[in-house]
Amino acid sequence: MGWVKSPIHKRAHQNKRYNTATMLQFKLVLLGDSSVGKSSIVHRFVKDSFDEFRESTIGAAFLSQTIKLEKHPDVTIKFEIWDTAGQERYKSLAPMYYRNANAALIVYDVTQPGSLVKAQSWVEELKNKVGDQDLVICLAGNKVDICDEDATAREVQREDAQLYAQEQGLLFYETSAKTGAGVSAIFQEIGERVYQKKGMEVPSSTQARKPLNVELQRPSTNDSTSCCS
Amino acid sequence: MMGAERRTSMAERRPSTLNQSSFSMERRASSVVVPHLAGIEDPLPDTTPDKVDVVVVGTGLVESILAAALAWQGSNVLHIDSNSYYGDTSATLTIDQLKQWVQDVNQGSLKCYENAKLHISSVVGRGSYKSRDFGIDLSPKILFAKSDLLSILLKSRVHQYLEFQSLSSFHTYENDSFERLTNTKQEIFTNPSLPLMTKRSLMKFIKFVLDWENQQEVWASYRDKPITSFLVNKFKLERAQVYELIFSIGLCYNIDVKTPEALQRIRRYLTSFDVYGPFPVLYSKYGGPGELSQGFCRSAAVAGATYKLNETLVSYDPESKTAIFGDGSRVTVTEKVVAAPTQCPKNSRNVPEQMFEVQRLTCVVDKPCLEWFGEGEYAAVVVFPPGSLKSGNRQAVQALIMGAGSDVCPAGSSVWYLTSTESGPRGEMDLDAAFGALEESIIRESSADIENDSGILEVDTSGHFTLNSVKLGQSFKEHISGESIQVLVKLYYKQLTSTPPFEVVDPSIFDVNDPADGVHKKLIPGASDNGVLYTALPSAEISYDEAVTAARVLFQRIVGSDDDFFDLDFEDEDDTDQMNESAVVDDEDDRMDIGLNAEMSVEPVEFAGEMEI
Numbered sequence: 142m143g144w145v146k147s148p149i150h151k152r153a154h155q156n157k158r159y160n161t162a163t164m165l166q167f168k169l170v171l172l173g174d175s176s177v178g179k180s181s182i183v184h185r186f187v188k189d190s191f192d193e194f195r196e197s198t199i200g201a202a203f204l205s206q207t208i209k210l211e212k213h214p215d216v217t218i219k220f221e222i223w224d225t226a227g228q229e230r231y232k233s234l235a236p237m238y239y240r241n242a243n244a245a246l247i248v249y250d251v252t253q254p255g256s257l258v259k260a261q262s263w264v265e266e267l268k269n270k271v272g273d274q275d276l277v278i279c280l281a282g283n284k285v286d287i288c289d290e291d292a293t294a295r296e297v298q299r300e301d302a303q304l305y306a307q308e309q310g311l312l313f314y315e316t317s318a319k320t321g322a323g324v325s326a327i328f329q330e331i332g333e334r335v336y337q338k339k340g341m342e343v344p345s346s347t348q349a350r351k352p353l354n355v356e357l358q359r360p361s362t363n364d365s366t367s368c369c370s
Numbered sequence: 371m372m373g374a375e376r377r378t379s380m381a382e383r384r385p386s387t388l389n390q391s392s393f394s395m396e397r398r399a400s401s402v403v404v405p406h407l408a409g410i411e412d413p414l415p416d417t418t419p420d421k422v423d424v425v426v427v428g429t430g431l432v433e434s435i436l437a438a439a440l441a442w443q444g445s446n447v448l449h450i451d452s453n454s455y456y457g458d459t460s461a462t463l464t465i466d467q468l469k470q471w472v473q474d475v476n477q478g479s480l481k482c483y484e485n486a487k488l489h490i491s492s493v494v495g496r497g498s499y500k501s502r503d504f505g506i507d508l509s510p511k512i513l514f515a516k517s518d519l520l521s522i523l524l525k526s527r528v529h530q531y532l533e534f535q536s537l538s539s540f541h542t543y544e545n546d547s548f549e550r551l552t553n554t555k556q557e558i559f560t561n562p563s564l565p566l567m568t569k570r571s572l573m574k575f576i577k578f579v580l581d582w583e584n585q586q587e588v589w590a591s592y593r594d595k596p597i598t599s600f601l602v603n604k605f606k607l608e609r610a611q612v613y614e615l616i617f618s619i620g621l622c623y624n625i626d627v628k629t630p631e632a633l634q635r636i637r638r639y640l641t642s643f644d645v646y647g648p649f650p651v652l653y654s655k656y657g658g659p660g661e662l663s664q665g666f667c668r669s670a671a672v673a674g675a676t677y678k679l680n681e682t683l684v685s686y687d688p689e690s691k692t693a694i695f696g697d698g699s700r701v702t703v704t705e706k707v708v709a710a711p712t713q714c715p716k717n718s719r720n721v722p723e724q725m726f727e728v729q730r731l732t733c734v735v736d737k738p739c740l741e742w743f744g745e746g747e748y749a750a751v752v753v754f755p756p757g758s759l760k761s762g763n764r765q766a767v768q769a770l771i772m773g774a775g776s777d778v779c780p781a782g783s784s785v786w787y788l789t790s791t792e793s794g795p796r797g798e799m800d801l802d803a804a805f806g807a808l809e810e811s812i813i814r815e816s817s818a819d820i821e822n823d824s825g826i827l828e829v830d831t832s833g834h835f836t837l838n839s840v841k842l843g844q845s846f847k848e849h850i851s852g853e854s855i856q857v858l859v860k861l862y863y864k865q866l867t868s869t870p871p872f873e874v875v876d877p878s879i880f881d882v883n884d885p886a887d888g889v890h891k892k893l894i895p896g897a898s899d900n901g902v903l904y905t906a907l908p909s910a911e912i913s914y915d916e917a918v919t920a921a922r923v924l925f926q927r928i929v930g931s932d933d934d935f936f937d938l939d940f941e942d943e944d945d946t947d948q949m950n951e952s953a954v955v956d957d958e959d960d961r962m963d964i965g966l967n968a969e970m971s972v973e974p975v976e977f978a979g980e981m982e983i
């Protein structure tokens with residue numbers, strides 16, 4: 142995470158319109174058992190993009206979505222969203238997946254009995270892998286649209302999940318990727334929390350030797366990097 | 371599988387993709403077009419697939435590149451690993467995982483490894499040295515800036531999962547001191563210790579080697595002769611330059627390396643220089659091949675491959691095309707079962723002989739070793755040419771030093787990876803001698819007050835101060851210190867491989883169980899692995915160069931052609947191009963952007979501040 146100069150700013154700069162808005166970039170990982178609706182939630186979130194911020198997907202790597210914080214209109218948050226790519230199915234997520242995550246969205250299915258217990262084991266897994274660094278964790282009970290149609294379909298009570306979330310200090314929402322209910326609210330809330338946790342931090346100027354990363358897509362010469370025989 | 375029909379590519383198999391993106395198809399008619407929201411996979415099937423095209427066993431780098439290439443090509447891939455972690459022989463391990471790994475090697479449950487010895491200081495595991503603060507590579511590697519793997523990382527966009535840093539410091543150990551490599555034309559010209567004649571000869575050779583393949587007349591008569599005779603006879607180079615060219619620039623282990631092979635390796639270094647900046651080599655943060663394996667596996671998963679860790683192959687029956695796994699499940703395999711020799715099933719009888727030894731000594735020491743790194747860098751290569759060590763080494767020992775800035779060890783420490791191709795007890799003696807030389811050197815260099823010795827700090831032509839490590843080594847030669855360094859972790863092991871050091875993977879090694887002429891080898895009665903295609907394990911080679919070649923050869927065996935090997939075209943590529951273009955227009959902006967991005971990924975939570983534009 143950090144302050145990134147976005148293409149938007151670049152354009153503003155070129156148009157000589159000065160803009161003090163800033164953009165924060167966060168890594169958000171999805172967790173939860175397969176078929177609870179993780180990918181559907183991301184789909185809903187990424188496709189409902191705001192007009193003024195062009196959605197940018199990064200092909201096979203991860204998805205990005207940019208939002209404006211409602212409580213801080215001059216702050217935009219760019220989520221770099223890592224979906225599990227199915228590797229959660231046999232508990233085969235790699236350490237790379239969790240690394241440097243700023244937020245995690247742990248999803249369960251309100252119509253699946255025992256689904257909350259599984260979400261709880263994902264919370265444990267996450268804490269094991271990432272440690273107790275300040276990570277914003279949000280619990281989401283998905284597929285509430287099914288309960289709205291047929292109340293008997295509900296297998297996980299809202300109160301139970303909420304109580305657990307409170308105990309663990311997690312954000313909590315019920316959502317429907319199908320109707321969109323709760324989806325944008327979740328990302329607003331996560332964005333707000335991460336901003337509060339990280340965005341206000343004073344930059345440390347004491348770091349003297351900071352290695353610079355090399356951006357592979359930017360060779361320094363005009364030489365093509367493609368050299369496959 | 372010669373004569374096998376070329377299998378249809380993903381684009382051809384998925385008409386919907388083809389239609390939606392006809393504009394991209396026009397641009398590059400043959401490539402696989404990746405749909406816009408490819409980061410989100412389709413809903414998973416309810417059950418484990420009961421039929422797949424390819425089963426890949428082991429998640430080492432070669433297998434992972436292969437799985438990603440196959441998955442993007444459109445093959446249905448099941449990729450398993452018997453370990454609880456990704457990477458197999460390429461893994462990056464925490465201290466706890468390393469302890470278990472050593473136990474497994476010594477109990478014989480990990481194949482292709484022998485003789486693992488591990489010492490861990492009692493301070494590790496508590497306080498500031500947590501197990502997961504370490505990322506120890508089983509096969510440490512460096513990435514040349516101009517190489518097949520680098521272009522595949524870009525094409526597949528796996529580079530977006532990874533962070534890379536530069537490595538410009540290559541040291542040659544001679545006469546008890548380190549000499550930093552004179553590796554740029556400018557440095558050759560300005561190096562006061564080189565006689566004019568030598569400079570001329572070197573420049574002439576560098577000019578030649580960049581285009582050596584087209585100048586057969588120069589080297590044809592040396593085709594089967596060692597590079598030393600070629601360099602001495604043809605270019606009148608002195609011993610010191612010959613050694614630098616072969617061992618530090620070419621990164622060869624052996625003085626007898628043949629001329630064409632050595633020329634290829636010397637050029638690799640020179641053409642990689644200045645691609646991204648004044649350095650030839652990159653490495654990935656948090657670990658090397660282990661990180662890359664995870665990246666390629668994730669890429670394969672995005673393209674639809676199924677992943678199962680903690681799963682073993684029990685047997686494969688080529689007649690019924692059925693593979694049986696440790697958890698009792700079975701799948702029908704339409705094409706091939708590919709396995710790493712380390713993960714062959716019990717009662718296997720077809721594993722190729724692993725006749726080459728790679729001996730390694732990996733240490734974590736409580737010194738940051740910044741003295742050896744270039745400005746703003748956190749890694750270095752130190753080469754010990756034959757005869758330079760107290761052990762009288764017959765072959766070179768290579769050392770890759772990784773500092774804490776690469777996030778593979780806690781602050782204040784560094785990891786020393788030493789590798790030898792010498793077999794038997796001599797190998798270990800060479801490794802010990804090289805470790806001793808490194809230890810002596812770092813004690814001398816870090817205990818002295820460098821700034822008080824003006825002869826050691828030099829101003830280079832661009833006005834930067836540089837450390838003259840030649841003088842550094844010499845002036846401290848007399849400095850005897852009772853100090854010693856604290857070794858946090860010390861690990862010896864021997865890895866076996868079928869790949870000879872520094873030879874590009876020879877396709878024939880895959881013939882053992884899958885003859886290229888199509889004549890099926892007789893099935894061995896009772897064997898659990900008839901028809902299994904075995905991969906090549908990593909050799910002692912320090913670069914990634916062999917991995918892509920091996921994966922490509924295997925891909926061709928399975929698919930029938932390598933036309934679709936990472937022939938990918940992402941639909942949103944235009945966006946990226948556009949951004950790059952605007953960046954090029956505004957040069958200053960561009961540079962700033964790079965800097966900020968770098969900051970961002972290095973210090974994910976600490977860098978914050980109001981930025982006004």
Ligand SMILES: Nc1nc2c(ncn2[C@@H]2O[C@H](COP(=O)(O)OP(=O)(O)O)[C@@H](O)[C@H]2O)c(=O)[nH]1
Pocket residue numbers: 173174175176177178179180181182283284285286287316317318319320412413414
């Ligand atoms: N009714 C309903 N179905 C959903 C919802 N979210 C996901 N699904 C369905 O649940 C299945 C699994 O969804 P998916 O997003 O692939 O789950 P994932 O494995 O967690 O990524 C799919 O068939 C979706 O259409 C929801 O909010 N309501």
Ligand SMILES: [Mg+2]
Pocket residue numbers: 176179180181224225226227411
């Ligand atoms: Mg999913």
